[in-house]
Amino acid sequence: MSTPIQNKGYAVLHDSSVNRGSAFTEAQRKAAGLEGLLPAGVDTLELQIARVHTQLNMLDTDLQRYLFLMDLQSRNQTLFYAVLMSDAAKFMPLVYTPTVGEACQKFDHIFRSTRGLYLPISAKGRLQELMSNWPQNDIRFIVVTDGERILGLGDLGVGGMGIPIGKLALYTAVAGVPPELTLPITLDVGTNNQTLLDDPLYLGLRQQRVRGDDYHAFIAEFVDAVQALYPKCCLQWEDFANFNAVSILETYKDKICTYNDDIQGTAGIALAGLYAALRITGQKLTDQRFLFMGAGSAATGIAELISEAMVMEGLTIEEARARNWLFDINGLVESTRTDLADFQKPFAHQHASCKSFVDAINAIKPNGIVGVSTVPKLFNQAVIEAMSKINAQPIIFPYSNPTSRSECTAEEAYKWSSGKAIFASGSPFDPVTLGTKTFVPGQGNNVYIFPAMGMAVLATEAKRVTQQMFIVAAKAVAEQVTQEDLNTGLIYPPQSQILNASLHTAAKVATYVFDNGLARVERPKDIAANIKNLAYKPVYGD
Template sequence: MYKITHEQNELIIRFEKELVDGETLSRFLNHINLQSMLKKTARSDAGDRLRASSRLAALPTGISLLREPTLNKGSAFTLEEREALGLSGLLPPRVHTLDEQVQRILKNLRTQSTDIERYVYLIALQDRNKTLFYRVLLDNIEELMPIVYTPTVGQACLQFGQIFRRPRGIYITARDKGRVAELLGNWPYNDIRIIVVTDGERILGLGDLGADGMGIPVGKLALYSVCAGIHPSLSLPVTLDMGTDNARLLNDPLYTGLQHPRIRGELYDEMIEEFILAVQQVYPGALIQFEDFANRNAFRLLKQYRDQVCCFNDDIQGTASVTVAGVFSALRITGGTLKNQRFLFLGAGEAGLGTGELLVSAMIGEGLSLEEARQRCWYFDSKGLIVKDRTDLSGHKLHYAHDHPQVAGFLEAIELLKPQAIIGVSGQPKRFTPEILEAMARINERPIVFSLSNPTSKSECTAEEAYTWTDGRAIFASGSPFDPVVTHGRKLYPSQGNNVYIFPGVGMGVMASGAVRVTDEMFLTAARIVAGEVAENDLHYGRIFPPLPRIREVSQAVATAVAELAYKQGLATRPRPDDLQAYIQSLMFEPLYQDYIE
């Protein structure tokens, strides 16, 4: 049988990358000299067919092609392709269209009895046919986003050892010290533009899941492709397995990671540093997205590396950006100005403090001083209101420790501070009680209530609770999706404050411009763009984020603005296109089958 050479395998990889720039298969195969790679020795029938059409020489054939998810079309291979590529007899006789395949997937998907079963089904599809996987997601984003990401991805991480089928991404452990670059080099693609990395210590609101947290970077990168059109071959999920302090996993024979307590201190920092340096060596210029690191590491790692390499922390900066976007949209309903709002956060971790920092930047832009802006943001943590008299504060919390008597109860804090907005980022369910919601409705005509903790089981309140206890007047957003609510004669559509409105567009903008750094201004710009994409009719029905079916359009707008800012700030390394928006659109991966025969 015809054997695929190393050079031809390299051409397959190049073919994938060329698609990112909008080049079709035929154009790609026409501009490279494949004929010279064909040996003159005897071939099988498959080899003869390949010689007759040199454009096909870069492709694997037969069962190997069907097992290559980036190239496989399944029953959509045409009769001509089946003959030329040695597929005759290996597929059912009927040729199906991509749309018909999508129908089959959806029909089977909807017969699954639980969301975790639907998740497993979709991941299995990704393993065998990536084009079909992304087509299904893109065309049904509102239905399937909760399956491929929050809240179902949380359950998938909890059960990761049970549902594990095929490996995805790169795993790095402390025993790999000194050879991290070698491990990164084992990835089959050598042009990586975006890396999502986690150490699994703070997976959503679920805590330390160690190596089982790999579902998060895998899910995030799928959203990069679906929402911003970044070709899957340009991205790499990475898990740094530094152990786990989760007793259940340490005793679970199905756990996928090393069963030892978490490594901390000097060795941990050395592994992080080696990983950062290895990325610069193996994939120079790649954007690194930190995901689900614990508070103890998230802020300090971002501070340490943000001015050295192209990186950001999605839990700090991405969450901040989407939350501020929600605030901007909410102010279109209330009619107020940002600098006159008072925000009370329940929770003072990465998401809350990151949002406070971005709000402060926005308020400074409206004329407030740094101190005045910080006075508009208040925090309530596990020990009460954060005030100057407390002696247990450190880090970023100190920036928001105001002169005020200590307050032990969140309801009491609301009554005293009279905030226009409460923002839940505590990871503690049901903390926004009826009494708290009633108080917010009494103080404000249109109270802003953001219940952002993930997954759904950790939400501070549901959409129905928020609307019910505020007489339908709350401007509500949540971290996980909720169904529409009918209350007080109105049907309201609660918004999900999902980072997917932000990070895919930011990543595309950074990639398109070749930005060497990611700045806070980029995230503030992204927030303004997202808020501006919300239509007046959306606001009328309670939506403060654009409908998910428009996510590609929104991501393109974010990417264009971020890239524009990169050029303005002198951070871009790629020549500026005459039409930046059109250029970014040309980079967007469209999940459609390529014709392998003209």
């Protein structure tokens, strides 16, 4: 639905929520005082989309295409989403990973126009006042970052704003969440990236990151301001450092409607991949063992959700956690280590010290390995070959983003396993041909989870986002993978069908919310139909 035109004249062309550019009809131009401000020709939305496709094809790099699309979003919101939804598989990598990683790294040098809110810690005590400057009064989804751990790229300060902007664009393009209900926010608490601090073009606070009590008081004030201004809002935490991500989620998960996509969304999409992979191997989840390369919040988040899913299939939580192992820069995470954070300890099992990942594979004999290290090439030939000796069909999930940080490529995994691997990665890879067979690598992208979760929350006005909701979402994603897809090695629904896949997943999660008394609205007779009716459609209307 489009926003009614209230401004007149030139201002209309600079309001992205109402601007239609060359698609304004002659009558609309006369009524809105636009005569003479546009060329005489009148386009359809379809013609505008075709023109944008042509313009994008004239550009040389994906970063240029990203900038073009961001400018389009600032000019004409309806056309922006119409373009994205015209070919979601093509445009998701442009507005989000991997292109958004380069955009965040170069944020201060390519900055053109502002979007969302920037809340500096220097404004502590005034956050609600600053947030009140946002023009929309009904915000249902905030994606917020403090820029400290952007993808696998590290501390990018305010440059991390590209992540909330990109994520919320996908909320709309992939699951139909109305864009006017979304708000990207960056909390600027400084940066420890000296290169940024020395750069005269850096746009954030020029100070070291605030830590400790002052940091958490700032977070608390922010949460209170969100609750005061937007009581129906779901707050998604994004790309915080491990120690802050875990503590923030633990503090607020049972108090407000909130979740951390790096922890829970990543876990959901990994679990979805495992459910689909087990359809290929014919094995039970409770019989699997997994070894994680990386022991941060993403690794423990995935391990915990897998464990909880195993509990639903009959194991105790202790038995389930014992089937999930972590490995980090200091070796295997085991019970004698003294360098572990509290959130890692549930997965610190009794075992001899092990400094080599290949040795850990040979000792633990996992069915699958999951890479969340943000360090490239750690799944080397020796690793893949070791997994292939132990398993007829080893599960290989290098999930680190962007592509430059992936633990291995699709070609490496298939080649070194002689085509035995069940593969999915965090960033996209092209199909791989070995002999006469072509493998289609799946992208274990959170985009299958978080937009659908958002739509489910919108449809139910959920009080909380629970772990069980992510298990429901994982099952809903996996059940949409066809046998034909599985035969090619694809373990996620094709991205060309992602809108339908997201609405299906949202309906399943919403059903769980209603069934478990977590909704704040009355249950509709047809949940799936209600969700489809709520979904944003990028059309100009009357």
